[in-house]
Amino acid sequence: MSGLSFTFRSETLTALGSGALFWPTQSLLCVSDLHLGRTERIARTGGQIIPPYENTDTLARLEAHIAALAPRTVICLGDSFDDMDARQSLTNTETEWITRLQAGRHWIWIEGNHDPAPLDLGGAHKAEHRVDALVFRHIAEPDASGEISGHYHPKITVSGRGRGITRPALVFDDNRLILPAFGTYTGGMSLGRSPLNGLFDRPSVILTGDKPRLVQSHAMARRERIPASSSKG
Amino acid sequence: MTHLPPGISDWFARKGWAPHPHQLDMLAQKDLPAQLLIAPTGGGKTLAGFLPTLAELSAPHQGLHTLYISPLKALAADIKRNLQNPIDDIGLPIRVDDRSGDTSNTRKKRQRADPPHILLTTPESLALLLSYEDAPHIFKGLQRVIVDEIHALAESKRGDQLFLALSRLQALCPDLRRVGLSATVDDPPAIATLLAKHPDPCPILMADPGPRPDIRMLDTDTAPPWAGGGATYAIEAVLEQVRRHKTTLIFHNTRAQAEIFFHNLWLANTDGLPIGIHHGSLAREQRERVEQAMVAGDLRAIVCTGSLDLGIDWGDVELVIQIGAPKNVKRLIQRIGRANHRYNAPSKALLVPANRFEVVECIAALDAARENDLDGDPRGPGPLDVLCQHILIRACSGPFLADDLYQEVSTCGAYPGLTREDFDRCLDFCATGGYALRAYDRWNRLVERDGAWHLRDPRSAQRIRMNVGTIQDSDLLKVRLRGRGGRPLGEVEEAFAAGLNQGDTFLIGGQIVAYEGLREMTVEVSRNAAKKPKIAVFGGTKFATSTKLSHRILRMFQQETWPDLPTHTAAWLHLQREVSQLPQPDRLLVETFPYEGNHHLCAYGFAGKNAQQTLGLLLTKRMEETGLYPLGFVSTDYATLIWGLDPVTDPAALFDPNSLKDGLEGWLADNAVMKRTFRASATIAGLIERNLPQNRKTGRQATFSSDILYDTLQKYDPGHLMLDITHREAMKGLVDFNRIEEMLTRINGRIDHMQLDRLSPLSAPMFLEIGKVPIRGSADEALLDRHEDMALTDAGLT
The missing domain is CATH 3.40.50.300 (P-loop containing nucleotide triphosphate hydrolases)
Structure with a gap:
């Protein structure tokens, strides 16, 4: 899994193609919005029975990161479970799997709006967590600085040569950084939509994918000058 | 009596x-x-x-x-x-x-x-x-x-x-x-x-089939263009026909073409003849107004699509005009029947080809209609996705016994050959989801009590009812005028709306409107006085030309000269023969040329739309493997046009039969057509719900694409019923590999590669085809690498 290094509040961070964030000097891996137990909750509340493989897939991808990076600290940035009852839907195998991932490292569950209370799983449960000048919480707060959050599942569309490419994206400006969802069955919210668009001042955007990449903001300015339909006048 | x-x-x-x-x-x-x-x-x-x-x-x-x-x-x-x-x-x-x-x-x-x-x-x-x-x-x-x-x-x-x-x-x-x-x-x-x-x-x-219809091609002073679907050249001649007849129906193959034609007709309609427009994307109020005016005899003409195909009695229609090639002889005859809706009076119809390829198609269709050579394809066994929906509907109406329901459905339609095994798999899918590695246990949709199947939660009946139906209208968004209580104008496809920027203009219901924004799930527009709209490419049925017609056309191409064709079209075919060549039954013509910054390849297989589509998928996959960065392709009944970042220099290698066959095996799992088929079948079978109760709408974050479900099933549950259904549906409808093999046998390696410096006369109409299939492969990464002209398109960012 390749990564892209960038600077946020003077810290060098790595955006991973999966939407996870790695902080090398702290050996800290951060993933947001796992939404484990989502299919179970959907079946319970609405009767729709979609393929129940999101826990397996999400945990397998998280395990691959942990194996590759051997982080000292793992932060799950809230909405790790789709609701409080979704915890009960984990099979023993899955619970043991999480325990195995936690072994030998500092593990922090940040509470999210879907999972607002402590769970009977190892690791610390916190509303927010501070490391040096950075603060990790689930939902971005107004006037925050050095804040890393999730919740909105930002995605972005890039277009050219007659096609649009839509992908989850990591978005940041001078004050805050928002991670895309790491969970397998998670949709996204376009960066242009409210309230997401109001949270940033001239943001930088990193697209997820096999090779994460920074989308230059000058491209946005250029679009203002050349509307797509101008060729026919 | x-x-x-x-x-x-x-x-x-x-x-x-x-x-x-x-x-x-x-x-x-x-x-x-x-x-x-x-x-x-x-x-x-x-x-x-x-x-x-x-x-x-x-x-x-x-x-x-x-x-x-x-x-x-x-x-x-x-x-x-x-x-x-x-x-x-x-x-x-x-x-x-x-x-x-x-x-x-x-x-x-x-x-x-x-x-x-x-x-x-x-x-x-x-x-x-x-x-x-x-x-x-x-x-x-x-x-x-x-x-x-x-x-x-x-x-x-x-x-x-x-x-x-x-x-x-x-x-x-x-x-x-x-x-x-x-x-x-x-x-x-x-x-x-x-x-x-x-x-x-x-x-x-x-019944007595009645007298032979009077069908011919409309004579125009101006020749039709090489390419294009608008038939703008014929506006004056069509208006003249409207003047001469009491009531005229003007049929189009797509809604977008109907809109453009109607718009142009109005611009030329200096006499102010009362002419209306009617198609399936218009708001109901709009359609009803036109229908009432028609019944009252207030209209001289209606520009319409398939929404008027079926036998509604609109009074005294004297003339039917078909704009664009009729694609299918059976449908042509049914449409023509709309004229002179009286028994034993010959119907009168005029065909108006939109471009020169369509002139050829029209002549072939006229020949076929004269010979009453109707076309049709047999349907296969009953689709299981529809059966799944039927099982859920049955469960809504009360408990049932599996044996009874199996007996019942085995008596109907395309299902007499349904095996008990397939039925049981469908029932299990409806009840439990049918997943191999993990069960919902407590949350099954159907449960068996005392031998009878029930809904676990009776409240789920409401959701099942909300999703009844098999029509796949892709995703349509309503269009209304901005402002409180703005008038609804109709619907456009979500994909079309997603490509709009603020201020872009398009046609709907005969008027030009400007895109203002998306609110909830409604496209808001304002009226706009622009003369030339950005073309509306929203939906409408895309008809495929029947294979019988395709073969007639291929035969027609072999003539030395074409005395039956108008001179302009004969000249166009001669030009194709001169700058490239005309396709032959026992050879495969492949043209390559640059156009609008991309490299194109056009292969004239004449294998029918579905087989050409499959060919497009197989060829782009091979191009992907060999680093040619294909971007997408489009298929007609005659040809497949592929475009990519780099040119194809050796098409013969691409068409090697063995590697095409090998490609099919690995290909089926991962491609856009399969995902599209999956989406349709999963929606019909009740795996994906299109409509949710209002109070459960939780916004964008809650939705995830059917592609993710497809990929997940592929990865963890490859034997799942939905994948099986997708495979069957695709083989039946969209794959048609037999005809590719037939074509390969027919050409037996005889490939004529024409390297051109610009597009050929015959390939020009391909560029206006709808139903382009994007290839989401390495070209995305390559494009982003070379992203000179890429731009962030999210509105409100700056």
Whole structure:
């Protein structure tokens, strides 16, 4: 899994193609919005029975990161479970799997709006967590600085040569950084939509994918000058 | 007249009419369990269907007597008007009512409590009615079911759903008699088999086909262009025809083309002739206004699409004009039947090819129509996704035994060959999701108690009912004028709306509007005075040319000269022969050329749309493997056009039969067509719900794409029923690999590669095809790498 290094509040961070964030000097891996137990909750509340493989897939991808990076600290940035009852839907195998991932490292569950209370799983449960000048919480707060959050599942569309490419994206400006969802069955919210668009001042955007990449903001300015339909006048 | 009750024969006499022989035959055979009538448009089909009902209802009857089903809501409303006249004139004690998605809830409730004698409805509304627990009450006493325009339903999953519904109805009303009314088709026995309860026989009544229609190509002073679908060149000539005839129907193959043509017609309509537009994307209010004006005789012409294809009686249509090649001879003949909607008067029709390729197609279609050489493809076994939906609907109406339901569905439509194993898999899918590695246990959708299957949670019936139907309208967004209570104008495809930027203009309902923004799930627009809109590419059916027509065209290409063709088109073919060559039956022509910054390859396989589509997928996959960065492709019945970042220099290597065959094996798992097929089937089968109760709408974050579900199933549950269904549906509909092999055998390695420096005359029309398939592969990364002209398109970012 390749990564892209960038600077946020003077810290060098790595955006991973999966939407996870790695902080090398702290050996800290951060993933947001796992939404484990989502299919179970959907079946319970609405009767729709979609393929129940999101826990397996999400945990397998998280395990691959942990194996590759051997982080000292793992932060799950809230909405790790789709609701409080979704915890009960984990099979023993899955619970043991999480325990195995936690072994030998500092593990922090940040509470999210879907999972607002402590769970009977190892690791610390916190509303927010501070490391040096950075603060990790689930939902971005107004006037925050050095804040890393999730919740909105930002995605972005890039277009050219007659096609649009839509992908989850990591978005940041001078004050805050928002991670895309790491969970397998998670949709996204376009960066242009409210309230997401109001949270940033001239943001930088990193697209997820096999090779994460920074989308230059000058491209946005250029679009203002050349509307797509101008060729026919 | 022995069979007609006196009241009805008096009515005929008062009108100065005599019943057609086939109408009396229908009456004479009315006690048969199933009968199929084949009659040309205007042959009094509908009355033939209803005469036995009117006769039987001359005596008092309690409850519903006849259920009439048509593919179009508008048709049901129209029939209601037409039935009411004789009923009132004769003074019959008959109540008629119609029911569709547009019917008010109060009226729907009343119909359930106290059903009319005759109910006119659609397959979807019938399926919904059957999902209610009081279905036995609603249908009590039902004697006859009339399926109108059965030829149109028989071609689609709407028909499969209908025939499943008939099997349920028959279980509720064992003496039910079935009647099918069909336009002229190539294979009447196939339709009769679908209609009858298996293995009942179904006699076929053939009405007199009437006089031969008068069809020709419209002569114009200006030659049609090389490419383009608008037929703008013919506007003046078409207007002249409208002036000369009382009422003209102007048919188009797509909604977008109808909009553009209508717009141009208005610009040229200096006499201010009253002309309307009618197509399926327009708001209901708009459509109804046009329909009423038409019935009242206030319109001289209607620009329309397939939404007017079926037998609605619009009064005195004198002329039918078909803009664009008719694509299918059967449909052409049905459309032409709309002119002179009177029996025994020849219909008059003009074909207007939009470009020079279509001139060739039109000539081929005229030849075929003259020879009455109709085209059609046999349908395969009953699709399992529709069966899954039927099982869920059955569960909504109350507990059922698996054995009973299996017996019931095995008697209907395309399902007599259904194996118990497939049925059980569908039932298991509906109940548990059918997942191999993990079960929901407590949250199954259906549970078995005392041998009978129930909904676990009765409240889920509401959600199942909200998602009844098999029509895949992709994703349509409503369009309305901005402002409080803005007028609804119609619908556009979500993909079209997603490509709009603020201020972009497009045509809808004949007016130019500017995109203002997306609010909730509605496209907000303002009126705009622009002269030239950004072209509306929203939906509408894309018809495929039948294979019979394709072969006629290929044969026509082999002529030295083309005396039958207009000189401009003959000159165009000569030019193609000069700058490149014309496709030959035993060779494969492949052209490569640069165009608009991308490199293109055009392969003229003449293998039919589906096979050309598969060919596109296989070729782009090979290009992907060899680092040629394909971006996408589009297919017609004749050719596949591929574009990419880099040129193809050795097409012969791409067409190697063995590697194409190897490619098919690995290919099926991962491509856009399979994902599209999966999305459609998963929606029909109830895995994906399109409509959610209002209070559960939780915004964008809650939705995830069907592609993710598809990928997950591929990865963790490759044997799952939905993947199996997707595979079957794709092989049946979209893959058609046999015809690729046939083509490869035919050409036997003889590939003519023409390297051109610009597009060829023959390839030009391909660029206007809709249904382009994007390749989401390495080209995305390559494009982002070379992202000179990429731009963030999210609005409101700066």
